[in-house]
Amino acid sequence: MVHKMKILIERKNQIINLQFTGTVNGLLKKLNQNPEAVLVAVNNELVTNDCKLKNSDSVKILSVVSGG
Amino acid sequence: MHCTKCTNNAVYINPTFCKQHFLLYIEKTVEKTIKRHSLIQKNDHIVVAVSGGKDSITLLYILNKLKPKLSFTLAALAIDEGIAGYRNKTLVTVNDFCKQHAISLNIVSYKDSFGKSLDKFLATTHKNTKPCTLCGAFRRTLLNKYARIYSASKLATGHNLDDESQAIIMNLLRGTPQLSARLGPQTGVIEDDLFVPRIKPLYFIPEKQIAAYSFLMKFNIEYGECPYVVQAYRGVIGELLNKYEQKHQDAKKNIINLFLKNKKKLMKLSIKHEKKVNYCNHCKEPSATAVCKTCVLLENKQYI
Numbered sequence: 010m011v012h013k014m015k016i017l018i019e020r021k022n023q024i025i026n027l028q029f030t031g032t033v034n035g036l037l038k039k040l041n042q043n044p045e046a047v048l049v050a051v052n053n054e055l056v057t058n059d060c061k062l063k064n065s066d067s068v069k070i071l072s073v074v075s076g077g
Numbered sequence: 078m079h080c081t082k083c084t085n086n087a088v089y090i091n092p093t094f095c096k097q098h099f100l101l102y103i104e105k106t107v108e109k110t111i112k113r114h115s116l117i118q119k120n121d122h123i124v125v126a127v128s129g130g131k132d133s134i135t136l137l138y139i140l141n142k143l144k145p146k147l148s149f150t151l152a153a154l155a156i157d158e159g160i161a162g163y164r165n166k167t168l169v170t171v172n173d174f175c176k177q178h179a180i181s182l183n184i185v186s187y188k189d190s191f192g193k194s195l196d197k198f199l200a201t202t203h204k205n206t207k208p209c210t211l212c213g214a215f216r217r218t219l220l221n222k223y224a225r226i227y228s229a230s231k232l233a234t235g236h237n238l239d240d241e242s243q244a245i246i247m248n249l250l251r252g253t254p255q256l257s258a259r260l261g262p263q264t265g266v267i268e269d270d271l272f273v274p275r276i277k278p279l280y281f282i283p284e285k286q287i288a289a290y291s292f293l294m295k296f297n298i299e300y301g302e303c304p305y306v307v308q309a310y311r312g313v314i315g316e317l318l319n320k321y322e323q324k325h326q327d328a329k330k331n332i333i334n335l336f337l338k339n340k341k342k343l344m345k346l347s348i349k350h351e352k353k354v355n356y357c358n359h360c361k362e363p364s365a366t367a368v369c370k371t372c373v374l375l376e377n378k379q380y381i
């Protein structure tokens with residue numbers, strides 16, 4: 010069985026399962042997310058955009074825009 | 078990537094710091110803003126407007142931490158507009174947070190002040206009024222009035238670098254740059270007994286850094302969105318600035334710095350800018366016009 014990365018996009022309340030190798034930056038590009046507007050947590054730890062991802066990682070993309 | 082101050086892994090880039098150094102950096106930035114712009118003086122009583130979002134909770138936490146060092150006192154003030162399914166949740170966040178940190182909290186509701194909740198206003202007498210128009214006026218009136226009633230020498234709000242740079246650009250694009258004269262790290266410095274000056278200690282901190290701070294601090298924040306929120310224009314501007322920021326770092330910071338340099342000129346441009354505060358004929362609260370916006374919206378029927 011191929012392991013897929015579990016990604017939660019908080020703002021859309023959407024979970025994606027994806028096979029991906031690369032950095033956080035690459036993933037954000039692929040998902041069309043502006044790095045200025047989101048924070049990324051991998052396995053519940055805040056990471057920088059150069060962080061390399063594994064398919065066993067659980068990734069959360071958190072929106073930084075306030076809801077008012 | 079490593080922290081620029083130690084050998085630990087960075088949790089944030091630009092400024093590139095580990096968790097510990099990042100938290101310290103944010104707190105230092107707030108302290109510097111307060112000192113450089115003389116936002117808080119010794120013996121001030123600061124009332125913090127809290128909504129339960131990341132900005133106001135971060136502000137409340139950091140001010141509470143700085144309180145002994147800068148020798149001021151602190152209390153929290155929350156407005157309950159009466160928005161079912163939203164505000165009741167964020168008020169639980171605020172209440173728990175204040176209890177945990179032993180901060181005194183007062184909650185003032187539209188219902189007690191104006192006779193009806195926001196939900197009720199919008200469903201009955203104000204069907205054709207934009208929710209944010211009502212809230213903008215009511216919130217402003219209540220924050221000032223209750224900050225004063227609770228003896229605040231200053232009212233602190235959680236506005237950040239993104240909020241402020243967006244407002245400046247919006248005023249510019251709408252052709253009303255003079256409205257920006259009301260922005261800045263402190264406003265309402267005109268001496269008046271009824272008017273509480275406002276301060277924005279998070280003024281120089283980008284939204285993303287505040288989100289990172291509150292994530293790292295594990296603040297228990299309700300991330301819901303107000304059901305009435307219509308941020309169409311502000312949202313577009315925010316997105317535009319973030320796109321620009323990606324290519325030109327510090328774009329947002331450059332906007333507010335340019336603004337701060339020119340604020341005096343803008344104040345001269347501002348037609349409405351007067352040195353003296355006027356009072357609403359109806360409720361007697363400070364107002365730029367003969368009858369304040371809140372009383373106009375209430376059609377002078379309800380007194381506060």
Ligand SMILES: [Zn+2]
Pocket residue numbers: 080081082083084085094095096097098
């Ligand atoms: Zn460090």
Ligand SMILES: [Zn+2]
Pocket residue numbers: 357358359360361362364368369370371372373
């Ligand atoms: Zn009035």
